Amino acid sequence: MRASLRQKIWLLNAGIVALFSTLLLITTAYLVNRENEREVRRNVRATGAMLEHLIRERKARLMEQANLFAQVPILKACVQTGDSATVSDCANDYRQRWEVDYVLAVDRDGESIGSSGELPSHKEEARLQTGIGSALEGEDWSGIIATDKGLMLVVFVPVRVGQEPWGAFGVFSGVDSSVAYELRRATGAEVAFAHDGRVLASTLPQVSQIPTPRNTPQIVQLNNEPYFALYEPLPSVPPENALGYVVLSSYHKSMAMFYRFRLALLGVFGIALTLALLLGAVLSGRMTRSLNAVVQAARSLQQGEWPGKLPAQSSDEIGLLERVFNEMTEGLKTSQERLMAMIDIDPLTEVDNHRRFHERLIQEVKRCEQSEEPLSLLIANIDEFQKYNQREGYATGDDALRKMADCLRRHAPEWAILGRFSGDQFAVLLPACAIEETEALAETLRQAFEQESVGLTLSIGCAEYGLHSRQADGFVMAAELASSLAKQLGRNRVCRFDSFPGADANADPYQLYQFFQDGSLATIQALAAAVDAKDAYTQGHSQRVAQYACDLASYIGMAESEIELLRITGTLHDVGKIGVPDSILKKPAQLDEEERKVMETHPVLGEAIVAKAPQLTATLPGVRHHHEKYDGTGYPDGLSGEAIPLMARLLAIADTYDAMTSDRPYRKGLPAEVALSTIEKGAGTQFDPVLAPAFVAMMRARDEQKAA
Amino acid sequence: MMTGILLAALMMSGTTPSNTVDVSGSVFLPKNRPAAQAVVFLEGGVKAKPLSKVVIDQRNKQFIPRILAIPANTLVEFPNNDSIYHNVFAYYDAKKFDLGMYPRGAKKEVRFEKAGVVAILCNVHPEMSAFIYIVDTPFYAVTDNRGKFQIKEVPAGEYTLNGWHESGVTFSQKVIVKAGSGASFELNLARNKK
Numbered sequence: 001m002r003a004s005l006r007q008k009i010w011l012l013n014a015g016i017v018a019l020f021s022t023l024l025l026i027t028t029a030y031l032v033n034r035e036n037e038r039e040v041r042r043n044v045r046a047t048g049a050m051l052e053h054l055i056r057e058r059k060a061r062l063m064e065q066a067n068l069f070a071q072v073p074i075l076k077a078c079v080q081t082g083d084s085a086t087v088s089d090c091a092n093d094y095r096q097r098w099e100v101d102y103v104l105a106v107d108r109d110g111e112s113i114g115s116s117g118e119l120p121s122h123k124e125e126a127r128l129q130t131g132i133g134s135a136l137e138g139e140d141w142s143g144i145i146a147t148d149k150g151l152m153l154v155v156f157v158p159v160r161v162g163q164e165p166w167g168a169f170g171v172f173s174g175v176d177s178s179v180a181y182e183l184r185r186a187t188g189a190e191v192a193f194a195h196d197g198r199v200l201a202s203t204l205p206q207v208s209q210i211p212t213p214r215n216t217p218q219i220v221q222l223n224n225e226p227y228f229a230l231y232e233p234l235p236s237v238p239p240e241n242a243l244g245y246v247v248l249s250s251y252h253k254s255m256a257m258f259y260r261f262r263l264a265l266l267g268v269f270g271i272a273l274t275l276a277l278l279l280g281a282v283l284s285g286r287m288t289r290s291l292n293a294v295v296q297a298a299r300s301l302q303q304g305e306w307p308g309k310l311p312a313q314s315s316d317e318i319g320l321l322e323r324v325f326n327e328m329t330e331g332l333k334t335s336q337e338r339l340m341a342m343i344d345i346d347p348l349t350e351v352d353n354h355r356r357f358h359e360r361l362i363q364e365v366k367r368c369e370q371s372e373e374p375l376s377l378l379i380a381n382i383d384e385f386q387k388y389n390q391r392e393g394y395a396t397g398d399d400a401l402r403k404m405a406d407c408l409r410r411h412a413p414e415w416a417i418l419g420r421f422s423g424d425q426f427a428v429l430l431p432a433c434a435i436e437e438t439e440a441l442a443e444t445l446r447q448a449f450e451q452e453s454v455g456l457t458l459s460i461g462c463a464e465y466g467l468h469s470r471q472a473d474g475f476v477m478a479a480e481l482a483s484s485l486a487k488q489l490g491r492n493r494v495c496r497f498d499s500f501p502g503a504d505a506n507a508d509p510y511q512l513y514q515f516f517q518d519g520s521l522a523t524i525q526a527l528a529a530a531v532d533a534k535d536a537y538t539q540g541h542s543q544r545v546a547q548y549a550c551d552l553a554s555y556i557g558m559a560e561s562e563i564e565l566l567r568i569t570g571t572l573h574d575v576g577k578i579g580v581p582d583s584i585l586k587k588p589a590q591l592d593e594e595e596r597k598v599m600e601t602h603p604v605l606g607e608a609i610v611a612k613a614p615q616l617t618a619t620l621p622g623v624r625h626h627h628e629k630y631d632g633t634g635y636p637d638g639l640s641g642e643a644i645p646l647m648a649r650l651l652a653i654a655d656t657y658d659a660m661t662s663d664r665p666y667r668k669g670l671p672a673e674v675a676l677s678t679i680e681k682g683a684g685t686q687f688d689p690v691l692a693p694a695f696v697a698m699m700r701a702r703d704e705q706k707a708a
Numbered sequence: 709m710m711t712g713i714l715l716a717a718l719m720m721s722g723t724t725p726s727n728t729v730d731v732s733g734s735v736f737l738p739k740n741r742p743a744a745q746a747v748v749f750l751e752g753g754v755k756a757k758p759l760s761k762v763v764i765d766q767r768n769k770q771f772i773p774r775i776l777a778i779p780a781n782t783l784v785e786f787p788n789n790d791s792i793y794h795n796v797f798a799y800y801d802a803k804k805f806d807l808g809m810y811p812r813g814a815k816k817e818v819r820f821e822k823a824g825v826v827a828i829l830c831n832v833h834p835e836m837s838a839f840i841y842i843v844d845t846p847f848y849a850v851t852d853n854r855g856k857f858q859i860k861e862v863p864a865g866e867y868t869l870n871g872w873h874e875s876g877v878t879f880s881q882k883v884i885v886k887a888g889s890g891a892s893f894e895l896n897l898a899r900n901k902k
Contacts, residue, residue, distance in 0.1 A: 071834035073797070080827040081799035108876045161827045162774060162837040164875040 006288040013280030014273065021269040028265060032258040039254060040217040040228040043189040044247040050186050051245065052235045054179060058153055059142040062100070066157045066171045067140070069094050075105065078114070079159045079167035082107055087114025094171075101152065102172035106132055108165065119172060120149035127241070128170075131156040135168035144175070144234055146195030146243050151175035151234075177201045190227065190248035193234075195241075210246050219251055226251035290318045294325050306333060346420040348398055349405035357419025357427060364417070364431050365472045368465055375465040376430045376438035379479040380404075380445060383457045383491040385424035400456055407449050412441065427479070435464035435496055442494040450492065457492035459483055477612075481579035484608045488601030488636070497579070531575050538574075541658055546570025548654035549647075552691065555698040569622035569647055570654065576606025576623070589666050600635045603627050622647035626655055629686045649688040653679060653695045656686070676700065729885055732858040733893035735851050735871050742855030743873050743897055745775040747841040749848035750859060750867040750885070756844050758782045761817075764828065764838055766794045771828055771838030775874065777848045778840060780823055787815035795831035800824075806831070825872070839874055862891075871895040 069075065069090075078087045091103040095116040102117040110132050124145035134141040135156035142155040153173045158165030180191040180203045192202035194210050202210075204222055211220050212231035220229045227248035237243045290311075297307035307329060312322035344356035352360065361377070368375040382388075382404060389397040401424075408418050408428060417429040428445075430438050442460040449458050461482025465475045478497035486495040532538045549570045553563045577585060580602050584595045591599055607624040610616050625639060625648035632640030634652075644652075660675040670678075676696045683692035731750065735743040756779030765772045767789045778784065786796045788810055796816065797806035801824075807816040809832065820826065823844040830836040841848075847867070849857040864887035871879030877897035885891050 073829040073831050073834050076834070076837070077797065077799050077804070077827060077829050080825075083799060161829070162839070162874055166827070166876070 004288070005291065006284040009284035009287060010277070010280040013276050013283065017272050017276035021272055025262075025265055025269065028261065029258070032255070032261070036228055036249070036251075036254045037217045040189075040230050040247060040249045043187045043249055044230045044232050046187045047183050047189065047191055047245065047247045048232055048235065050183050051179075054182065055144065055153065055175075055235065058173065058175075059155060062153060062155045062171050062173055063140055063142060063157065065094075065098050065100075066155050066169055069171075070157045070159045070169045075169070076159055076161050076166065079105060079107055080161055082111075082113050084112075084114045088116060090114070091116035098171075100171050100173045102170075104170040104172070105159070105167060106136075106170070107167045108136055110136065110168075113167065117172070120147035120152075122147040122152075124241070127238075128154065131170065132168050135170075136165050138165050142236075144237050144243060146198075146200055146241070149174065150200040151193050151195075151243070175201060177203065187247070190250070192246045192248065193244070194231070194246055195243050197242075204248070212242075212244065212246060217249075220248075222248065228254060287318065290314070290322065294318075294321055297325060297329070301329065301332070349401055349420050349426075351405050351408065351418040351420050351426070354419065354421050357417065357421070357429070360417050360419075361429055361476070362472055364429055365465060365475070368431070373432050374434045376433045376435055376462060377465070377475060377479045378428045378430070378438050378442045378445075378460055378462045379421065379476075379483040380408075380426045380428070380442070380458045380460045381483050381487060382424040383459055383487065385456070388456060400454075403452060404449065404458075407445060407452060411444050411448055425483075427476075435462060438462045438464065439494055439496055446492065446494055459486035459491050460494045461486055461497065462494065463497040477609075481605055481608070484605050485579050485598065485601050488604050489597055531577055538662075541662065542571045542574055544658045544662075545573060545651060545654045548657060548695075549650045552650055552654065552695050552698060556691070556694050565618055566622070566647055566650060568616070569619040570651055572606065572610055572616070572619055573623050573626045573651055573655065574602065574606065575609050576602035576604065578609065579605035587666075600627065604636050621645040622651055624648070626651040628652065630688055631685045634686075644688075649691055653687050653692055656682075657695070657699075672699065672703070727887050728861040728863050729887060729890050730858060730860045731847070731862045731885060731891045731893065732856070733891075733895060735855045735857065735873070735879070735895040735897060737873060737875065737877060737897055738899075742853075743851060743871075743877075743895075744853045744855060746851045746855065746857075746871055746873040746895075746897065747775065747777045747843075747848065748851065748857045748859070748869070748871050748895065749777065749841075749843045749845055750862060750869055750883075751843075751845050752847070752865055752867040754846060754863075756780050756846050761785055763787065764840070765789055766796070766830070766836075769830075769833050769836055771830075771836055773850075774838045775850055776838065776840045777850050778820060778842055779846060779848070780842050780844050781819065781821050782842075783817050783819045784840060785815055785817045786828075788812050793832060794836075796828060797831055798826045798828050800826045841872060863887075869893055869895070871897050873897050 072090065075087065075090050077083075078090070087105045091105060091114050094100075095103045100117075102115065102119045104115045104119075105113050107113050110129070122145055124147075127143055127145060131141040131143055131154060135158045138158050138160075140155065140157050142153070145152050145154055151174065153175055154170060156168050156170045159167040159169050175193065180193065180201050183191045184203045190203045192204060192207065192210050193200040194212055197209055197212055199208050199210050207222050210222065211218060211229060213220075213229055214231050217228045217230040219226050221227075228251055229246050229248050231244050231246045233239050233242075233244040293310055297310060300307045309329075310322040310326055312319055312326055314322075344352060346353045351357075364375055367373075382400065385397065385400070388400065401420075404426060405418070405420070408426060412418060412428050413430070413433075415431060417431075419427045419429070421427050428441070430441070433441075439462050442462050446458045446460055449456065461479045461484065463475060463478035463482055465472075482495045482497040486493045489495065529542075532541050532543075546567045547570070550563050550567050553566050558566075580599060584591065584598050587595065603624050603626060607620050610620055610623050622645060624636065625634075625645055628634035628637065628639045628644045628648055629652070630641060630644065630649070632638050634644075657675050657679060660670045660678060661672055663669045676699055679687060679692050680696045683689045733748070735746040735748060737743045737746075758779055758781035761783050762776060762778055763785045764776060765787055769790065769792075776784070786807060788794045789812065791812055793809045793811050795807065795809045796818075797804060799805075800818075800820065801822050805818060807818070810816065820840060820842045823842045826840045826842065828838040828840060847859045847862050849859045851857045862885050864885050866882065866884050869879070869881050869883045876899060878900045879895040879897050880900070883891070883893065
């Protein structure tokens with residue numbers, strides 16, 4: 001059986017009390033029993049003394065009477081002559097006068113010469129002969145004999161003629177029940193005279209046999225009543241005669257006191273047991289409550305929650321356990337905090353790692369939401385760090401990273417939150433800073449890093465929460481996009497995210513982020529719509545480009561799966577324009593050199609955005625390279641010929657055609673035929689030499705169909 | 709049963725006529741105590757010759773003498789010399805005789821014809837008693853306080869030597885009394901069951 005500590009303590013407690021109570025009960029019973037035995041012995045002694053006294057008295061009386069009779073001259077004469085008739089007459093006379101049971105006269109030879117009454121049968125002949133002999137020697141003799149009718153006191157006296165005994169005279173007087181009653185009156189105990197277990201006289205009627213326990217009182221059943229019984233041989237009787245008396249103390253009477261006492265004891269026992277059980281329950285409860293608290297605390301530790309401090313007030317082992325447990329918890333807590341700090345902090349640069357930074361970003365965003373204070377973020381990329389690492393070795397690379405972090409620490413305000421986003425990407429979160437301040441700080445950083453480090457530069461993107469996105473993820477994406485833009489614009493510069501949500505709120509970068517998370521066709525189309533919606537002139541552009549490209553692919557007999565991919569790529573191809581400042585995007589005039597450069601970053605920005613959605617990886621080449629030219633004069637990578645992915649070549653044709661045929665802020669859309677002929681001309685230079693004529697052919701064939 | 713040992717030794721006695729000797733001796737109770745007031749007699753062929761009269765006085769609530777040996781047919785007189793009444797009674801010859809109560813100065817007589825022991829008692833005074841030993845021989849004696857006795861002029865011959873003491877011990881043995889010398893006997897009395 002399994003028992004809890006509490007049950008064990010409880011049981012132990014109860015057991016001890018029960019044991020002690022039982023011992024008490026047993027001891028009391030033993031003492032009472034011993035007291036009863038003493039009482040019986042006292043009764044026996046008293047009875048014995050009484051009896052001895054009674055017997056002595058009766059014997060003396062008998063003796064006196066007998067001697068008186070032995071003096072009667074006629075008896076003397078008869079004894080001398082052996083006249084048994086006369087002797088018997090005398091004896092009769094005597095017996096009646098003194099109310100004795102049996103009278104006997106013997107001559108000097110011990111022969112009976114007359115008797116009166118009837119002697120009950122007995123087995124005491126030898127003793128009687130001793131008595132007669134003693135009387136014939138001139139000595140009085142007395143004794144007690146057992147007969148069938150009871151005990152008899154016997155005296156023999158000499159009958160003297162002159163000085164000499166001429167015979168003996170015996171008197172037998174029965175010790176009847178009256179003696180027993182007399183004894184009972186004196187001691188209060190029942191008395192039975194017994195010979196060899198046979199009752200001769202008794203205060204208990206109808207008892208004929210009785211045990212005769214010597215030395216130690218015994219409990220005996222007489223008349224269905226228990227008694228303490230003790231046997232004692234009669235005084236002045238040889239022990240071998242087995243003649244004695246049994247003193248009987250009523251068991252119930254002697255035990256009455258104990259019975260009352262026992263009830264009280266049982267009551268005390270019950271109360272003690274109840275108290276012990278209650279006390280045990282309380283005690284064990286108290287002990288195990290503390291233990292349970294420790295167990296609970298340990299369990300909550302196991303489940304990863306810090307338990308509250310245990311009281312640890314008592315000075316016993318449990319208090320010690322609690323103290324040790326507290327210390328252990330404290331130690332664990334400290335260790336874990338140290339570990340957590342290690343996890344939170346990038347070990348190389350000792351700024352927050354990505355996880356921690358993101359956590360604090362969320363906190364700051366929440367606070368910003370409540371306080372209406374501005375919150376800005378800058379993301380700084382070390383330019384061409386990968387190449388630097390390969391060239392200089394990783395140790396030098398790590399040095400550069402540390403320098404970068406130092407630089408951030410030195411120049412950023414102390415409340416700024418610094419973080420390392422990825423290998424060469426750092427982030428600074430600036431609470432209470434508007435975008436302008438952040439840009440200024442970014443510029444300071446850029447210059448400082450350029451001067452301090454060995455030939456490394458920074459591309460920094462800035463964004464302000466609320467201004468560019470009202471979602472934390474969108475906020476970060478905005479800064480990332482700005483940083484990508486800076487990189488695309490030739491590195492070592494600062495850009496701010498400058499793309500405001502258009503008419504469609506879905507253009508919010510956070511929404512983009514959400515679309516990428518999803519990645520379904522519907523979201524992609526919505527995304528495309530959002531991009532196009534930024535500018536009234538480009539409305540529906542992405543859809544159309546996708547459609548043209550797909551038509552062409554179909555026209556040249558590409559597989560259905562490829563065509564489907566192409567449709568998705570087409571709808572996404574200009575998504576990078578989200579990162580292009582609206583001022584450039586919506587400029588109603590020819591872009592200048594600088595603006596054109598910014599504009600030309602959009603394929604790479606697009607790729608960066610699409611790369612966030614892993615399920616869209618297959619579209620990346622199309623997105624990145626749709627502005628490459630067949631002769632290698634395109635951007636961003638200047639690929640040429642077949643090196644340009646097929647999808648990009650298809651999209652380039654479709655894109656150009658749609659761009660030419662749709663209206664622009666600075667010009668009206670060209671007629672379809674003009675556009676087609678431009679494409680036709682560009683085959684082999686700007687466009688694929690095979691695909692461009694195919695497109696033109698397809699479009700013309702379509703026109704003819706329309707016309708027809 | 710006879711347990712006594714007869715020791716006979718002849719003693720010369722110059723004063724006795726020829727053919728007769730004086731028989732003397734000592735009588736002992738068991739445990740060698742001298743038997744005072746024991747009766748000793750020799751029984752042989754010769755019958756007793758009664759004495760004229762013997763007296764047992766009653767004085768100071770005593771019979772005097774307490775032990776009396778007499779030949780058969782002797783008359784015994786019981787005078788009352790006390791100031792109080794006495795009674796003399798006894799069982800004799802299988803019947804009780806009772807001389808009745810009589811005062812001082814009175815005397816009564818009884819003739820004892822048959823040999824045997826008679827206990828003389830007083831009905832009034834239980835402590836009073838006397839024994840009369842009636843013998844059918846002329847040769848008898850009662851020992852003195854040291855248990856010594858002497859029977860004079862016993863003719864030589866064969867006898868039965870008897871001893872009796874009131875405590876119930878007796879002696880009886882055949883002896884030969886030789887002429888010309890005195891005879892001395894030691895009698896060790898013993899209880900002789902019937």
